[in-house]
Amino acid sequence: MGRLSVDLCGIEIDNPVIPASGTFGFGYEFAEIYDINCLGTFSFKGTTKEPRFGNPTPRIAECASGMLNAVGLQNPGVEKVIAEELPKLKEVFHKPVMANISGFSVDDYVYTSEKLDKEEQVGWLEINISCPNVHGGGMSFGTDPEAAASVMKAVKEVTTKPVIAKLTPNVTDIVSMAKACVDAGADAISLINTMLGMRIDLKTRKPLLANTTGGLSGPAIFPVALRMVYQVAQAVDVPIIGMGGVSSAEDVLEMMMAGATAVQVGAANLVDPMACPKMIEALPEAMDRYGIETLKELQIKE
């Protein structure tokens, strides 16, 4: 295996760069631009039991070094994802893909996980208990350790695939959330989802987002994400996927030094569709510069 390969829950991936859910669709918009098989894997658009349109527009607002989004989990629902999106995905991507799953009840998560578990190309189930832009679900499971544990436990019962808990930073104690998920059977932790934020239009004196609040992403949140990855890495023994403002090969290395096994890239894909391949290409040289022979050596904990 190459210098860049890492082991993510028993699946060897060619490199640790993974486009994050919600910024990469089901891959084919990007496949028009480059061969997406250069990626370690990618996490596809957050999928729910029922189809969702999401929130009204405007859903996007710009900030210093980042952006807010309040898309609200727009997706065609798990049946259509399996019938229509995954066959198209398969044509352009030939590696295991990460299924990102959201829900509004434990039963929702179980239903969608059970369906996606049967899909051959799905390598991991990333359980999103951290969406800040939907009401009555999403993040509410990610802010209470017991609720998070109940989702993880229920999902683990219906799949043999590795289950990844995707956590929100909008909590007072990220470590207790991570521990609760791992104790309930989660095979890995991905963090952080977006941070709850808001902007106001000075002319109208009203929120820029129709949803009033949205999730902050981009370089603005990188230090917060890094700190949380570091804290969680000290407390749990499962792999961590670090994300939040990762925009360069150096950011990838920094996340991995903080304890991440792999990283996800979100907002950077939206401003530069080539962001991920550029990072992958830049990694070997950046590793040379810092005396890193293989990425795996960064993961040996003292």
Add this chain to the structure above:
Amino acid sequence: MQDLNLTIKENIRLTDKMWKMELCHPDLEVQKPGQFINLKIDGYFLRRPISVCDATNGEVTIIYAVVGKGTTALSEMTAGQKVQALCGLGNGYDTSLSGDKPLLLGGGAGVPPMYLLAKQLRSEGKPVAVILGFNTASEIFYDEEFYKLGCRVILATADGSLGAKGFVTDVMPEDYTYVYTCGPEPMLKAVYKKAETSGQFSFEERMGCGFGACMGCSCKTITGYKRICKDGPVLRKEEILWED
């Protein structure tokens, strides 16, 4: 979609708010009328989507309104400077449906895409009537350019300071086979109500990526959910679903 580092040939002010920028790159493919380019401006995280006003192989002209800090920074750039842009975005207008008497209606910052569209329709040998709507005489731009294409030009200003007093919908001719329009949403709605033919309408929305990945600019249509940036910005009249 092309990802290019464009060179600014010219960046000039047309009116109080509107600026015109010509950009070039040897690899730039010709843009379709109704398409847009998404410009990366130093110091701003998200790109700025701007509709294409004119295009040839290797060159593109945009006309943009200075509305905030990002577009102010764009207006301060000068010839010779480079701007990174994703080009050839959006579906654009389909001229094959125009019939033999297309009517074009552009309002304010919605006028620029009408220019390349008019140019293409004229090159297809069709007579083109274009209604240009502005708030007031001092905001008028590009009327001369439409005359030069050989279009029948009808000017309307909301305050009556030049041309007919009123909105674009107040001066629609009797005889047309199809409408093409771009402008503020209230104008699009008015055209939708008044037009007796089919047509194509270009919509605006705040965008994240501009190429269909983030679902930031989705809208509901009769034929399902559409992304303004990728499945639009041009929608057929038959598929538009107005939400109040």
